[in-house]
Amino acid sequence: MRIFGMWIRLAVLAAAVLGLARAAWAEERLALVIGNSAYGSVQPLDNPGRDARLMAETLERLGFDVTLAVDAPQLEMKRAIARFGRKLRGAGEDATGLFYYAGHGVQSFGSNYLLPVDVALADAADLDLMAVEAQSVLRQMASARNRTNIVILDACRNNPFKAVADLNESGLAEMKAPTGTFLAYATAPGEVALDGEGGNSPFTEALAREIVVPGAPVEQVFKQVRRAVLEQSGGGQTPWDTSSLVSDFTFAAAEPEAVMSAAEIEEAQIWRSVKASRDAMQIMLFLRGYGSGKYADEARALLASLMEEELHGGTGAAVAAAPAAPAEPAPAPAAAAADAETAMFQAAQGDGSKAAYEAYLMAYPEGRFAEMAAAEVAALAAGAGQDPQAGTEAPPAAAEDAPAAVALAETGPITFASPLDTDAAAISGLTLAEAVTRSPSFPPVDGLPESYWKDQSCSSCHQWTRERLCTQGNTYLSLNMQRSLGKQHPFGGALKQALKSWAAGGCQ
Secondary structure, eight states: HHHHHHHHHHHHHHHHHHHHHHTOSSSSSEEEEEOOOOOSSOOOSSHHHHHHHHHHHHHHHOEEEEEEEESSSSHHHHHHHHHHHHHHHHTTOEEEEEEEEEOOOEEETTTTEETTOOOOOOSSGGGHHHEEEEEHHHHHHHTTTOEEEEEEEOOSOOTTTTTTTTTTOSSOOOOOOOOTTTEEEOOOOOOOOOOOSSOOHHHHHHHHHHSSSSSSSSSHHHHHHHHHHHHTTTOOOOOEEEEEOOOOSSSSSOOGGOOOOOOHHHHHHHHHHHHHTTHHHHHHHHHHHHHHSHHHHHHHHHHHHHHHHHHHHTTHHHHHSSOOOOOOOOHHHHHTEEEEEEHHHHHHHOOOOOOHHHHHHHEEETTHHHHHHHHHHHHHHHHEEEEEETHHHHHHGGGGGGGGGOBBOOOOOOOOOOOBSSSSTTTTTTOHHTTTOOOOOOOOSSSSHHHHHTTHHHHHHHHHOOHHHHHHHHHSSSSSGGGGGGGOOOEHHHHHHHHHHHHTOOOO
């Protein structure tokens, strides 16, 4: 009896532990993951099998009950999808269903087909007999009438049937999402995704990294995936998604003591993009919007480092040789070498320009050396015949009389290749791609020496790429950054407004 009682207690304890493990998720989570690499009659693929295993392992850690199928023939794929539908229907309306597929996929007459490894096709009319229609997965999931379904297709690597007549369309077609469904594609409709040169495709590699971010909503997860793939592919691949979700969903729950508001999540994601750009101007823009935020100190330290590299070629020699700061406000000698603020102020002293002191003040408006920096700015402005408060030369040139913001006509979605309709003569009629190659009409930062900007393109100053422009445009979408749109710019405010509108349309 004592042994029997011990087993009862152990069973109760095991049940309690399992209950605690599942308590983090109010809903049951079911996933079907398929990855097909070893095709027989068409071109094999390197990564889908590894992609599927990576996703299965990641989803299991996030509380999903995962069914994994690798290198599945048609019969096995169809049986797995049918079983998945039955399990989802039995899980209840609060359940979450997720379907992930990596492998070959094609479209025909507007329908998408997932290719099993035993596919063999000689005539386009036989496609629905030889493959698995993606819509059948959506029907199985929709029949469960559950709250949330997610379908992820990393399936547009190329068309393996180019020799088959009437089957020469590229990529996948965009599907309609039934209510409560989030559809994600590795690339835009009709485009081809990369299989990847490493162990995983760029899309799945980014996805596995982003879905474990605590507290990130599903929409933000895929936005970060899109940014990562755009950067890795040099703009050649744009992940796509469409949603009819009616409830909130996060893959990874935020820890109770680290629950983030929507604004905090947005700030964190903007900072990640800005930090990755290593663009001093983007960091300054970030500090304008989030100067007292969680990442402000890290942003100031990075800005100081970048300014030091820019002003002194990364050698640090000028910083070491710069005059010591006056004893009264200087930090303790032991901490000076590691103090980013001190390093930036000493870099400004070594450079001696108004722009360098203004950069320090922008990063540290209440800093230990702010009063001295402001005095230097005033003295330098007075010596150049400027108003130190306004920050512009007393007898401004015609170009500097330009308003801080110039109207941008909203005639339709702005794309990277569409001409801009604006009163700013410097960029009117140009595309964004062309505008960023033009020279500024006046200094982008007040007091900046002409050698830094005269006859230089914006692109060379910012080291802009299409992806970095998209990152900057997304920065302007933040409510905290709206006031930056009205600040003076070498092309008025029109370029900023154009970047914002372009980002709002998905940076197409």
